[in-house]
Amino acid sequence: MNSPRKAILLMNLGSPDSTSVKDLRTYLTEFLMDERVIDKPRWLRSLLVKGIIVPFRAPKSAKAYQSIWTEEGSPLIVLTKQLQSAVQEQVSYPVSICMRYGNPSPMTAMQELSKQYPSLEEVVLVPLYPHYAWSSYETAVVYALHQHKHGGFNFKMTVVPPFYEEPAYIDALAESMRPYLSQPYDLMIFSYHGIPERHITKRHPAGTHNLSTSDQCCSEAKYQRYCYRHQVIRTTHLVAEKLGIPREKYTLSFQSRLGRDPWLQPYTAKSLGEWPGQGYKKAVIACPAFVSDCLETIEEIGEEGRELFLHAGGESFTLIPCLNTHPDWVKTLVGLLDKAAPAELEDDSFEG
Template sequence: MEAKSDKGIILMNLGSPDSTAVPDVKRYLNEFLMDKRVIDYPYLFRLLLIKGIIVPRRAPKSAEAYQSIWWDEGSPLIVLTKQLQNAVQHDLAMPVEVSMRYGNPSQEEAFEKLLKQNPSLKEVILLPLYPHYAMSSYETAVEHAKAVHKKKGYAFKLNIVPPYYNEPDYINALAESMRPYVEQEYDHLLFSYHGVPERHIRKGDITGKHCMQVADCCHVDSPAHEFCYRHQVHITSELVAEKLKIPREKWSVTFQSRLGREEWLKPYTAATLEELPKKGVKRLLVACPAFVSDCLETLEEIAVEGKHSFISNGGDSFTMIPCMNVHPLWVQAVVKWMTALS
């Protein structure tokens, strides 16, 4: 459809280096890891830790990892997000742009593209491509967009879509994207979510007395759940497993991508992949619902490193279920939400 509207849409994802060259990866990691909502240490300590130790050591290894999954068209995350943009745009009259929390295209660039199409723009609907609320993902994306909006003094209203971890259209799209895989023979399904420090969960508890303090806190009603990543990923997993009729003993939840030595959400994906074959799990499926688009954390950390770990410890078959990417039901869900907000 031709995009003519006084409203616009921005699909906001995490981001990626501009290339696999070490300087580009280093630039990206500095921006990402210096974010106070990702590593929430005091600024000077964070500066010394990130720019003095972590990034110089991590950048060359990360560059190699990116090289192993990079597509001819560029970063898979960027390419897939733009494919989602095109698919959604096809069914909407409102213009649709893409922004990244880190790297390019920037939030300001996305705002300016919408304004160029319509200088009389009245409202921008921002859809963070993070289904779950976490300080280091959804929150930092939203707060960054708000900060750019305020700094530039834009006249248009910014309308932000809340987390949709339990929204029926999202659950349906996620489940149906997984269905062809769970209809095959397998022993176990692992829901592997990006991890966060346990400290972040406690810090985000608006009650100050619930998260990781109450027994089975994720299933005891509390206002804290609105901002609790741990609660939300468990709910997503339970709803998807229920929709796919997967017995409770045949699936579990783990957390990947741990950084540093402090305690992160458990159980850890890496350790679980080593242990499962010893428990008789020989055919494994892994889904990564924290991401709607495949990226380094799915294509390399899970599909390559995770598979190697599982197989080398006695597993027979390992299948990473792709993210929703541009699955028709996911595109339909986004179009439905945007239409309802327009």
């Protein structure tokens, strides 16, 4: 590549550097001290995270990561690097990666790009989150923009917006799932990463969101743009329609709950223990909030979820892999680059 003017920066969630308890403490502290993940005053967040949550969770999380760790390292990091290579084959400008938590940081990635390609004029940030949420898309973008601003770089940064209803994304997601639906099944489950209900209602009047139904959330476009719940419902219905799944044969739920506050419901873990008793013995499950398989898909759903379902009387449980490096997804991602624009955020504050 001779003096490219543009580069691509794929940004994923991140992973601990190893499965040691020490590295899990470091990773979990950075993750949970994010004000967009636990939106409490800093002093209270620090007390909860450093004094209670991390000391308790780090050893358990270390064991969980050990169950999925590969020879190459964390599945999420390995798969993101594979996606980087797949995208690089399709474009003529450099493609790099960074993580919201852990390594490599956006600053490290941008410094390397700037050093290697001093003529860069634009870096296109691609947050690998289909849906908009405080604790995923927004925190990733705000963090990257903060590091860009304070890095003294000569290039500008543009950002790919959430793509939860982009036709090409829906097509790619549907095609990645289609082979797993050729077998008989009773229920197709769309399990999304959960968030506290207050993340939905805090910004906008509570009356604009209906949290009691799985078919809709908010009707006004100005709220839908930043409403995670609306967006996952929209993705679910579009994919189900594309695949021709009858309404009575699919559902959506939310996983990865933390703490005792009410989170978006229904809860995946609780429901997995109930569905067999309701006649749904053969389940197929996908996790569309993630584009790369990780702890939350492989271990939480693929191992813990499977055990819950089968122990409750289920007969078969099939976890559909994330998009990872599916050819249709790679093609979709390259197409999304054309939608990059200056970031438009309701809240661009950053608490470092």
